[in-house]
Amino acid sequence: MLLELAGRHPLLRADLTPERRADQVVTIDATRLRFISPLDLTAVAALAHATAVASSKSVLRLPSDPRVTSYLQRMDLLAQLPESTIAVGAVPFDVRSDHHTTLLETTLLTPETAPDVSERIGLLALANLGASPGARVARSVGELIDNAVSHGHGQAGAYIAAQAYTGKTTGTRRLEVAICDNGIGVLAHLCRNPDHAGLTDSETALRQALQPGISGTRDSRGNGLPDLLRQAGTTGPTRLVVRSGSGLVRAARHRTGMRTVSTLAAAMPIQGTWAWLRVSFAP
């Protein structure tokens, strides 16, 4: 399989289609990437580990732009790849300074690492968004962390990364967080609850998961994603994209409070669940 990544947020596109190949090698071609988001980092890590668990090999073709490769290295993607993944391309010398107030490197998310990750994300949000909005956004990211730790920690792991953007070029401060896991996925999780056993496709499952009280258990749960949009949405324009199986849902909460949701069938089905959250603030 050959997966070519180009443009901004290629892995959020429903029409991104991998090229099928006869061999068992999964090749992720990032040579044309000029910008890497937390989603690109965590999704590549999740894909590489899912491939390794399936006893296949993967190849990551590094970006041709050395600045982009340098960022990818700074964000610890190379360090998080499994041994069976071959990185092809020039890797710059790793010079790093402490940026813990602006980024969270690609990090394995497990029940054991969750407390430290929570602390990092919380302090990152406070440092960039201010005390009250930062705490609110941290709560929202926390719901994604809880979902990944509760349902997404399969053998191939779950990965998180975050980046705060100052808004110098865009005029808008932003915090982006992505969590990609190789767990059972939204459809299989919801179907554990007999009330939702009739669900047959990931698109419908994802749309359902954005409704309050829809859970894979019969407990009074299943409010994580609706709460996320409600909370983060009160602090600034918020976008959430979730992929699971062959489904992709885009949800947004605008400054006016208006909420939009659209669901699509993705050309490339994925194992587990990928979530990308972006919260924007005026500088």
Next chain:
Amino acid sequence: MKTTRQGTITFPVQPYGQFLFTRAAGATARADLEERLRRSDAQALLTIDFTGVTAMTNSFADEFLGKFYTLLAAENAVEAVQLGGLNEETRDAVNVCLQRRKQFAVDAESRTLLGDAEVLADTYRCARELNTFRAAELAEELHISLPNANNRLKRLLEAGALRRERSAGPDRGGKEFIYSVPA
């Protein structure tokens, strides 16, 4: 007269983290709280202290507090419970969690009820003004029937918002309860 419990116990939540996000962390904190109550003598007042917690998810709050309050009525480890050290965000998480479970709790700082407290807010305010009272006195203050007052007092007791002790009736003809607001 039954001996009134005197002790107080404070359970700090901050040791579990400044940012509390997962249900697993909530379950751990609840298990530790229940264990601490089991190991200590029956206490008059438990304060769950959120000082130092900056943010928590609704999921953490539900796993920790929602389930704790569900079991509170059945347990006899503590007479009264209050929540302290809440900030705007953690208070919101507590409110959301308790409203969904149709529960309520006492906010130690504002001395008001958090959660699903719409019906009982006035009752609790009146109870605080009376401080120590019989059900009939509350019913009279609120202009409601005695059974209605007893129903409301039962719910406040189950949430640890009030304590009560058995006492001789005013006419020495029987037993009744005297209610009080934990200090």
